[in-house]
Amino acid sequence: MSLKETAALLAESRKIVNQSKEDDSYVLLNMILKIVTTMDNRMQKIEKGVNKIDELKTIITSVVARVGDLEKTVHDVKLKNSELEGSIEGISNVFDEVNNINKEYKAKLQNLSSKFIQLENATKFEIGKLRVENEKIEKLKSNILDLQCRSMKNNLIFSGLAYNKNENCEAKLRNFIYEELQIEHHIEFGNVHRFGKIGRNRAKPIVARFIYRRDLECVLQKAFRLRGKPFSINEQFPAEVEARRKKLYPVMKQAKQDGNQVSLIRDKLFINGEQFEITEHIDIDDQHRGHPNGGFRDIMMTPANTNGRPYKRQRSGSSPIETKTDDVDIIDLPGYEFRMKNRKKVSRNRSGGITLGYKLEHANKIKILTTDSQFVLWFKVSSDLLDIDDDIVFGIVYIPPEYTNYSSQDAYSQLENEYIIFSDNYKYVSLLGDFNGRTADDDDFVIIHDDKHTDNITDFIENKVYMLDELNIPKKRKSLDRVKNGYGKRLLDLCKGNNLFIVNGRIGDDRQYGKLTCRNSSIVDYCISSVELLKYFTNFHVLDFCTLYSDVHSPLQITLASTKQDVVNNQCLNTVTDTCNRPENIKKWDNDKIGDFQNGIDVEEIHALIEDINKVESNMDKNEMNLIVNNMCDLFLDSARATFGVTKTSGLKKYKNKPVKLDKEWFDYDCKFARQNYRKLKRKFKNSSTDENRQIMKSSEKQYKKTLDKAIIAHRKKMAKK
Numbered sequence: 001m002s003l004k005e006t007a008a009l010l011a012e013s014r015k016i017v018n019q020s021k022e023d024d025s026y027v028l029l030n031m032i033l034k035i036v037t038t039m040d041n042r043m044q045k046i047e048k049g050v051n052k053i054d055e056l057k058t059i060i061t062s063v064v065a066r067v068g069d070l071e072k073t074v075h076d077v078k079l080k081n082s083e084l085e086g087s088i089e090g091i092s093n094v095f096d097e098v099n100n101i102n103k104e105y106k107a108k109l110q111n112l113s114s115k116f117i118q119l120e121n122a123t124k125f126e127i128g129k130l131r132v133e134n135e136k137i138e139k140l141k142s143n144i145l146d147l148q149c150r151s152m153k154n155n156l157i158f159s160g161l162a163y164n165k166n167e168n169c170e171a172k173l174r175n176f177i178y179e180e181l182q183i184e185h186h187i188e189f190g191n192v193h194r195f196g197k198i199g200r201n202r203a204k205p206i207v208a209r210f211i212y213r214r215d216l217e218c219v220l221q222k223a224f225r226l227r228g229k230p231f232s233i234n235e236q237f238p239a240e241v242e243a244r245r246k247k248l249y250p251v252m253k254q255a256k257q258d259g260n261q262v263s264l265i266r267d268k269l270f271i272n273g274e275q276f277e278i279t280e281h282i283d284i285d286d287q288h289r290g291h292p293n294g295g296f297r298d299i300m301m302t303p304a305n306t307n308g309r310p311y312k313r314q315r316s317g318s319s320p321i322e323t324k325t326d327d328v329d330i331i332d333l334p335g336y337e338f339r340m341k342n343r344k345k346v347s348r349n350r351s352g353g354i355t356l357g358y359k360l361e362h363a364n365k366i367k368i369l370t371t372d373s374q375f376v377l378w379f380k381v382s383s384d385l386l387d388i389d390d391d392i393v394f395g396i397v398y399i400p401p402e403y404t405n406y407s408s409q410d411a412y413s414q415l416e417n418e419y420i421i422f423s424d425n426y427k428y429v430s431l432l433g434d435f436n437g438r439t440a441d442d443d444d445f446v447i448i449h450d451d452k453h454t455d456n457i458t459d460f461i462e463n464k465v466y467m468l469d470e471l472n473i474p475k476k477r478k479s480l481d482r483v484k485n486g487y488g489k490r491l492l493d494l495c496k497g498n499n500l501f502i503v504n505g506r507i508g509d510d511r512q513y514g515k516l517t518c519r520n521s522s523i524v525d526y527c528i529s530s531v532e533l534l535k536y537f538t539n540f541h542v543l544d545f546c547t548l549y550s551d552v553h554s555p556l557q558i559t560l561a562s563t564k565q566d567v568v569n570n571q572c573l574n575t576v577t578d579t580c581n582r583p584e585n586i587k588k589w590d591n592d593k594i595g596d597f598q599n600g601i602d603v604e605e606i607h608a609l610i611e612d613i614n615k616v617e618s619n620m621d622k623n624e625m626n627l628i629v630n631n632m633c634d635l636f637l638d639s640a641r642a643t644f645g646v647t648k649t650s651g652l653k654k655y656k657n658k659p660v661k662l663d664k665e666w667f668d669y670d671c672k673f674a675r676q677n678y679r680k681l682k683r684k685f686k687n688s689s690t691d692e693n694r695q696i697m698k699s700s701e702k703q704y705k706k707t708l709d710k711a712i713i714a715h716r717k718k719m720a721k722k
Contacts, residue, residue, distance in 0.1 A: 145238055149266055152235075154210045154213055156208055156210065158176065158205060158206045158231070159231065159232045160229075160231035161203060161205075161403050169192045169194060172206075173206055174187070180486065181223070182222065182225060187212075187219075188211035188212060188215065189208055189210065192206060229485070237266065237267075241267045251276060331355065335360055336358065336359055338356065339356045340355045341355075354377040356377055356379055356396060362385065364382075365381060365382040366379055367379060373415065373418055375398060375408075376418060377395065377396045380393050388536070390426060392428040393422045393428065394429075395419070396433045397431050397432065397433030398433055399434065402487050412493075415494070419431070420498070423498065428530060428532055428533040429533070430533055431526075431529075436487050437488035438484055438523060439481075439488040439523070440481060440483060440484040440488070441476070442484060442492055444501055444502050444528075445463065445475070446465075467531045468501070468531070468534075473534060474506060477504065477505035477514060478506075478510075479504070479505050480513065481521075481522050483522065499530065501530075504523065504540065507537050508541055509542075510540050516542075517542055518552050525554070527556055527558055539557070539559035540556070540558050541558075542556060543556070543557055585646060585647050586641055586645075593643050600642050601636065602635055602638070666712050666714070667711065668711055670710075671708055674700075674703055674704040674708075678697075681700045682700075684697070685697045
């Protein structure tokens with residue numbers, strides 16, 4: 001039904017309604033309802049159409065946007081296409097230019113190739129001529145090298161002799177040969193001087209030209225006496241020959257160890273008569289290169305006692321005699337006082353100082369005696385301490401090693417002059433410390449033969465050697481060191497001229513041994529004393545070496561007797577009384593001693609206790625029961641004491657308010673653990689002194705020292721960054 005028809009129908013319906021009667025109203029209403037229903041359906045169709053129009057609008061909008069993007073993309077493609085066409089055109093031009101250049105270079109290369117062929121032919125001719133010239137040059141070099149070797153044939157190089165300003169090299173070398181090599185006949189030198197780079201002891205080596213070859217051979221034969229000393233002797237060779245010899249040293253050493261016959265002549269090594277050829281792979285670094293030790297031609301000695309440890313850091317105040325301190329250093333140890341005599345006031349590399357430490361309770365009995373010599377620290381101990389008739393004067397000595405930068409020819413002279421001054425005023429004088437002199441077992445007194453003519457020296461020197469017999473001290477001392485050096489001779493002269501006697505190898509625990517004191521290879525630390533003081537010596541002992549307290553030296557321990565007999569006896573009596581009153585503890589249970597414990601119980605006493613229990617009535621009081629129990633316990637305790645042993649407490653008073661000693665900042669947990677382990681193993685070795693326990697203790701001691709060094713270095717680096 002169209003709109004016009006609907007409108008006509010509505011108009012007709014209105015007309016009918018106006019003219020109709022009540023009977024026709026039903027028909028009319030049906031018609032109206034039909035019209036309304038039709039209109040509703042049409043309206044729904046219209047709404048659906050309108051919704052589709054909105055969807056079409058959205059689609060059209062999206063299509064328009066895409067078309068715009070496509071237009072933009074097409075535009076960009078057109079621009080890039082234009083640029084690409086331009087680039088292709090430029091590449092074409094470049095290719096044409098490269099092609100033209102290539103043609104030019106090709107022509108030039110052909111020209112150069114022809115010239116190279118001409119040069120190659122000319123070079124072959126020149127190489128032939130150069131080969132002939134090189135053969136002549138090599139022959140000349142060989143002749144020159146042979147002439148150099150012949151000119152150095154009678155030359156020897158001496159290393160390790162310290163340098164002194166305004167020195168006489170020839171006189172120093174003669175003195176060295178006389179004292180160290182013990183060659184007494186006169187040797188003729190052509191020339192003696194220093195040369196080359198600074199070597200051992202921070203001094204240049206000395207080269208000496210011998211007039212006679214037999215003197216040179218004699219020096220080489222006596223060079224074995226330098227073993228263990230900071231010196232070396234070498235034949236001089238040109239640098240080229242010496243470089244080849246260094247490559248042959250380890251081969252020669254190994255061949256000797258294998259039992260072969262070996263000879264090294266200049267730079268040629270012969271093994272069992274056949275020459276050894278140096279190959280390319282033989283190249284050993286200098287720091288790992290071996291040298292023959294004790295050979296005939298080259299003698300390389302390692303130092304046995306030097307003034308420092310080049311590969312190990314020094315600890316200040318680590319030795320009671322020679323210290324590494326200056327005036328800036330402070331040693332703080334509760335209950336002790338330290339007095340130092342340093343070589344330098346302020347020094348970057350500390351060495352050569354002397355330190356004295358003593359308990360504060362003895363401070364009023366000890367007095368420092370000021371002198372000019374830097375080689376000895378004198379102090380006086382009051383006679384009241386030992387209750388003797390005169391004070392005792394001690395001198396702590398440190399004399400730097402011979403032939404070093406710190407050595408002094410006047411060291412022993414200064415020491416003797418100051419000793420004479422003190423010996424005139426005091427009866428008891430003793431010197432102890434590091435003399436750096438090796439005396440072997442030579443006599444330290446003058447031997448006088450009554451039946452032979454003696455020098456006039458005996459008229460001026462009072463010989464007190466007879467007093468050794470009165471004191472039951474042997475005249476001939478023991479010594480494990482069989483070497484004697486120049487300083488050792490001076491030390492013996494000091495003793496002979498002043499009636500001083502060496503205590504080492506004569507008294508106490510060292511009486512039958514004469515133990516080594518340095519590096520377990522030499523004796524350079526001594527205690528020497530006037531004969532009047534010897535009667536108070538009760539013991540002399542060389543303690544075991546400890547890296548915590550010294551670099552190479554073993555500590556010396558001397559014990560002097562006191563004449564305070566009454567006081568000593570009373571102290572001993574009080575000590576015994578205190579010991580008896582101290583509480584005792586039974587040692588720990590040992591399963592291996594169960595049988596001994598059972599057998600130690602008094603069976604008869606047990607039976608007696610059982611009878612007492614049976615006799616007691618049922619109304620036993622508490623005291624009787626406690627008495628029986630105590631008696632039973634005593635039986636078991638007595639057996640335990642007899643079987644396992646007892647320990648007594650120290651009896652020392654414990655102060656609750658005792659100040660706690662704080663560790664240093666660098667003393668960390670690792671240091672504490674290493675110290676605890678070292679002390680534990682040290683106590684174990686003290687209880688059971690076996691070789692195995694000694695090695696374990698030494699190993700823990702070294703580990704403790706390394707831990708301390710590591711912690712100190714780390715702490716210093718940390719402080720340097722702040």
